[in-house]
Amino acid sequence: MNVAERLPEFADAFPFESFNRMQSAALPAILERDENVVVSAPTASGKTALAELAICKTLEQGGTALFLAPLRALTNEKEREWERFEALGYSVYVVTGERDLNPRRAERADILVMTPEKADSATRKHESTRYQFVRDVDCCVIDEVHLLDSDRRGSVLEVTVSRLRRLCDPRIVALSATMQNVDDVAAWLDAVPETTLEFGSEYRPIPLSAEVRTYTHGENPFADKYRRLYRALDLAEPHIRDGGQALVFVASRQDTRQAAGKARDELSSRDVPMGARGDFDFHTETQVLTNETLRKSVLDGVGFHHAGLSREDKNHVEEWFRRGDVQLLFSTSTLAWGVNLPARCVVIRDTKLHDPLEGEVDMSPLDVLQMLGRAGRPGYDDAGYAYVVCDSVDANTYRTLLREGKPIESRLAEDLAAHLNAEIALGTIRDLDDVVDWIETTFYFVRAQRAPEAYDSGTRLRERLRETLSTLVTDGFVETDDELRIEATPLGQLTSRYYLRLDTATRFGALCENERDSLSEDAILEAVAGAAEFDSVSARQHEREAIAAVLSQTELEDPSHRKVLAILRASTTGSTPADLQSDAWVIRHNALRLLAALQEFLDRFSGPFAANLARRVEARIENAISAASVGLTAIDGVGSGRAKTLARAGMSTPTDVVEAEIDGLVRAGLSEGIAERVFESACDLPTVAIDWGAFPDTIPAGENDLREVTVRTTAGSARAGIDVTVNDVPMTDTATYLGEATVPVGVFGGNARELEYEITVCFPNLPLRPVSESKTVEVV
Incomplete structure (x- = not known):
């Protein structure tokens, strides 16, 4: 079926001239009907074009399309691929956690691209002006809907799609690799039989032969890697030759x-001819690579590919692999879910992987099937060959997976309480009847009807929902009234807003109950390191000595949490031990999210001074800066490197930067252009001035005098906390948006011979150290 004849307005949006057999068969369901669509088709059969067909129909009708991509790396890839739509005058906007959201661009976009996690965040915040665009989605395309069966991520996709359907009821087009129970997904999404399409292996462009091969397992995991590697090379070598x-x-x-x-x-020792090895022109072409290790590798016809490479290097490797200049490519799972880069032979060397937050885990069956589906190059090969290399203990598990596939299950039960709390916090659930109505919108409910022996259903399901709700009430996340109405408490609302596990939220709430004087940087670090999100962090034997070098034996008992605490504490000074470096980035990244949540908890339940301390701890971990100089990071454009440069020159606060002026910043080591920008940014930050007015120097014993002190900012303004103490005893504390504020201060001639009044000002949302001034009054 010719693209230009069927879709003349969008012919340039497709990278080919004719739809293939599968695409042509699916086209009427997508273009000629308006119901929701579910398509199950083999990997490499051309499902992406079905997503683009659904988008074209939406654009033609003047609507907005949302594309849910399974991985963040793929959202950027779609942005590049869909420049074809931009060329036709349509706007494509990717919404990810890596970028600052531009609400105007999002609102005006014709095609939105998100991960399930970001869509979850957006739909939770749909009432805010920043995220109101999510209420205007007319069509939602779910790429790889079998992600429903993924640990944790599956439940996020499930509740997000259910919530989106309640918000704006978009048309749903769900695409999947081959799955056993496509009818269950169709029942969940209300797809009619005419729009529920299941394409068998005969629609795969290249027949696939998939097998399991074992290796001899040893005592040394490092040596086992190489045993599996040689097994993989044995399988790949005949195809390469x-x-x-x-x-x-x-x-x-x-x-x-x-x-x-x-x-x-190894291949050189086996004398295997490889790719473009020895080709002078290719040697010259590889000079564009920024990764020198990769350049040396591709010259021998062997490449590697992962999300940490620059976009340009990845693009070059993909191009050379397609051309055959690279014949053997090593990759992480990202390539299986995204780039259309098939090979005659696919080998999964590692079925287990180390997750910094979960320890050693088995590769998801979904990932395994996705990877194996990359075998076979249309137009080049008559067959694809795929192999799983595993220990003999696991062999039958993988043989069953390859032979029978895997039904898609709901993972909602694993996080039921957290998701129920989120819906209550959003206000979509207001009583027990709403709880039942909500669960009936989920994939979990469909699977419970189809497989009651494996799921709670009927009376058991209602009882489970009541128990979950009761626990939320008991633990303080939810409250009910005499009429059994349900409402989220402030604790429940903050837990939902920051996607916290309930145990972590309880831990943060307990920290907020401490006296302010007992709150310290160490207490904040321990609260975050002990979060439930880090329960499964693997503290390997060779890391224990490095952890002990950072921590005392009394700090946290659990090895997982001790490892996290060691990384966080070392991060504040930029001295993370080498043995902890491999997991440090992931742990820091997650800890910063938790610190942002804890800051909000402290602001809500303890006040601005506690929140300010958490904000400074967050800035120290992010920038590896001392407690004395952390305020420098409040300056826009000053990160770890520039903060340390300024600190070495004797500057520790934005005020020091302003006083140094541009010449002083240049002498400190900044270029003139950078110095100008840093100076201007520092001038925009709030600077506290305290005017004591007619505050007395003395007061007669037994007399009282009420005076007023003015607190203002001489530059910029921000939300602030103002604290007044006398002889270290708290008198008043105020939270205000500080441009200028008048604080009443009582002067009492009591028993003390001297009264030392101290006024302290902090900014909870800025990593600036609190500013204090004191005044002494003599009692005469």
Whole structure:
């Protein structure tokens, strides 16, 4: 079926001239009907074009399309691919946590691209002006809907789609690789039989042969990696010698690089002709690569690919692999879900991987099937060959998976309480009847009807919902009244807003009950390190000594939480031990999110001074800066490097930067242009001035005098906390948006011979150290 004849207005949006057999068969359901659509089709059969067909129909009708991509890396890829739509005059906008949201661009976009996690965040905040655009979605395309069966991420996708349907009821077009129970997904999404399409293996462009191969397991995990690597090379070598290509999936970015280096040596010793090895023109072409290790590798026909490479390097490797200049490519799982980069032979070397937050975990069956589906190059190969290399203990599990596939299950029950709390916080659930109505919109409910022996259903389901709700009430997340109406407490609202596990929210709430004087940087670090989100962090044996070097034996008992605490404490000074570096980035990234949540908890329940302390701890971890100089990071454009440069020159606060002026900043080591911008930014920050007015120096014993002190900012303004103490005893504390504020201060001639009044000002949302001034009054 010719694209230009069927869709003349959008012909340039497609990278081909004719739809294939599967696409042509699915086209009427997508273009000629308005119901929700579910399509199950083999990997590499062309499902992306079905997403684009649904988008074209939406655009033609003047609507907005939302594309849910399974991975963040794929959202950026779609942004590049769909420049074709931009060329036709339509706007594509990617919404991710990596970028600052531009609400105007999002609101005006014709095509929105998000991960399920970001869509969850947006739909939770749909009433805010920043995220109101999510209420205007007319069509939602779910790419790889079998992600429903993924740990944790699956439940996020499930509740997000259910919430989106309640918000704006968009048309849903759900796409999936082959799955056993496509009818269950169709029942969940209310797709009619005419728009529920299941394409079998005969629609796969290239037949797939998939097998399980075992290796001899040893005592040393490091040596086992190489045993699996040699097994993978044995499987790939015949195809490479025959002019084919091989794609080998490994567990981590570091593994791609190490395996590629070892494979180069091994294949050379076997005298296997590889790619464009020895081609002078290709040698010259590779000069564009910024990763020198990758450049040396591709010259021998062996490449590696992972999300940490620059976009340009990844693009070059993909191009050379398609051309055949690279014949063997090592990759992480990202490549399986995204880039259309098939190979004659696909080998999964690692079925287990190390997750910094979960320890050693088995690769998801969904990932396994997705990877194996990359075998077979349309137009080049008559068949695709795929292999899983695993321990003999696991062999039957994988043989069953390859033979029977896997039904898609709901993962909602694993996080039922957290998701129920979120819906109550949003106001979509107001009583027990609403709880039942909500669960009936989920995939969980459909699976419970189809497989009651594996799920709670009927009376058991209602009882489980009541128990979950009762626990939320008991733990302080939810409250009910005499008429059994349900409402989220402030604790429940903050827990939902920051996607916290309920145990973590309880932990943060307990910290907020402490006296302000007992709150310290160490207490904040321990609260975050002990969060439930870090329960499964793997503290490996060789890391224990490095952890002990940072921590005392009395700090936290759990090895997982001790490891996190060691990384966070070392991060404040930029001295993370080498043995902890591999997991440090992921742990810091998650800890910063938790610190932002804790700051909000402290602001809500303890006040601005506690929140300010948490904000400074967050800035220290992010920028590896001392407590004395952390205020420098409040200046726009000053991160870790520039803050340390300024600190070495004797500046520790934005006020010091303003007083140094541009010349002083240049002498400190900043370029003139940077110095000008840093100076201007520092001038915009709030600077506290305290005017004591007619505050007395003395007061007769037994007399009282009420005076007023003016607190203002001489530059900028921000939300502030103002604290007044006398002889270290709290008198008053005020939270206000500070431009200028008048604070009443009582002067009482009591028993003390001297009264030392201290006024302290802090900014809870800025990493500025509190500013204090004191005045002494003599009692005569």
